[in-house]
Amino acid sequence: xxxxxxxxxxxxxxxxxxxxxxxxxxxxxxxxxxxxxxxxxxxxxxxxxxxxxxxxxxxxxxxxxxxxxxxxxxxxxxxxxxxxxxxxxxxxxxxxxxxxxxxxxxxxxxxxxxxxxxxxxxxxxxxxxxxxxxxxxxxxxxxxxxxxxxxxxxxxxxxxxxxxxxxxxxxxxxxxxxxxxxxxxxxxxxxxxxxxxxxx
Numbered sequence: 001x002x003x004x005x006x007x008x009x010x011x012x013x014x015x016x017x018x019x020x021x022x023x024x025x026x027x028x029x030x031x032x033x034x035x036x037x038x039x040x041x042x043x044x045x046x047x048x049x050x051x052x053x054x055x056x057x058x059x060x061x062x063x064x065x066x067x068x069x070x071x072x073x074x075x076x077x078x079x080x081x082x083x084x085x086x087x088x089x090x091x092x093x094x095x096x097x098x099x100x101x102x103x104x105x106x107x108x109x110x111x112x113x114x115x116x117x118x119x120x121x122x123x124x125x126x127x128x129x130x131x132x133x134x135x136x137x138x139x140x141x142x143x144x145x146x147x148x149x150x151x152x153x154x155x156x157x158x159x160x161x162x163x164x165x166x167x168x169x170x171x172x173x174x175x176x177x178x179x180x181x182x183x184x185x186x187x188x189x190x191x192x193x194x195x196x197x198x199x200x
Contacts, residue, residue, distance in 0.1 A: 001100035002129070003144040009177070010035075012153035016160045016170055023166055027107030030098045034087060037069070038080050038119055039126075045076055046130035053134030069191060076127035081120025084176075088116035107167050114171035121182035128185040128189035137188065144184035 010032065017028040049072040056065035089093050091112040095105050129141035156173040159165040 001142060002145045003148050007037075009149045009152050012149070012169065012173060013156055016153070016156045017167070019160055020194045023101070023103045026101075027095075027167070028111060029046065030095055030104065030107040031091075031111040031115070032084075032092050033098075035115070035119075035122075038083070038122055041079065041083075042076055042123055042126050045072060045079070046127055048072075049127055050130040050134040053131045054136075057135050059112030065131075066189075069128065069135075072131060073127040073189070075125035077120045078123075079095045080194050081117075084116040084119030088113050091116075110167045111112065111171045111174075112169060115174050115178075118178040120176040121178045121186065125178070125182035125185035128182075128188055132185070132188045140188050140191075141185060144181045148177040148181040148185060150177075151180055 013032075014025070014028065018025050049068060052068045053065045056062070056068065091109040092105065094112065095108045099105065099108075104106060129144065132141050134140065152174045155176070156170050159169040159173055163169070
């Protein structure tokens with residue numbers, strides 16, 4: 001379901017970008033591919049985290065499981081946050097791989113300068129979601145994905161269609177969705193019900 005929601009978010013946001021015209025659509029298509037690149041980068045870390053947390057929870061070792069989750073989430077944050085910071089500072093590093101059109105580069109730069117810094121939030125939340133699965137809890141990560149689609153797609157459509165916002169407004173909604181996603185997943189790290197044997 002999380003995979004479906006992630007792809008549905010992109011589809012709906014793409015539809016909102018389509019209201020700006022083909023140039024903006026091309027720019028978003030190029031820029032948002034980098035959003036997708038974060039997923040396979042994180043997946044190896046997340047798979048290992050889920051496994052190690054699950055083993056420790058199964059063995060009744062709650063403190064090590066929580067430590068693994070926290071350290072892994074920090075690694076995910078630094079990894080994706082580092083990429084995001086580089087691209088936000090110099091968007092042509094990514095955009096020029098696909099286009100040299102001035103308008104496409106302008107719209108793509110607007111998107112990446114707003115959204116790329118939030119890759120750190122995506123990395124942190126994504127790893128925590130896998131750690132929560134390892135601990136046997138999938139509800140709150142699922143809620144986080146629902147909130148992400150509501151903010152990115154729902155509020156994004158409102159910002160563009162109702163209030164006449166441009167690429168910056170839509171990118172702001174995508175950024176807000178990633179921050180909200182990470183915030184809800186952070187609650188998992190602080191929840192006592194997740195990190196105790198009785199919760200199993």
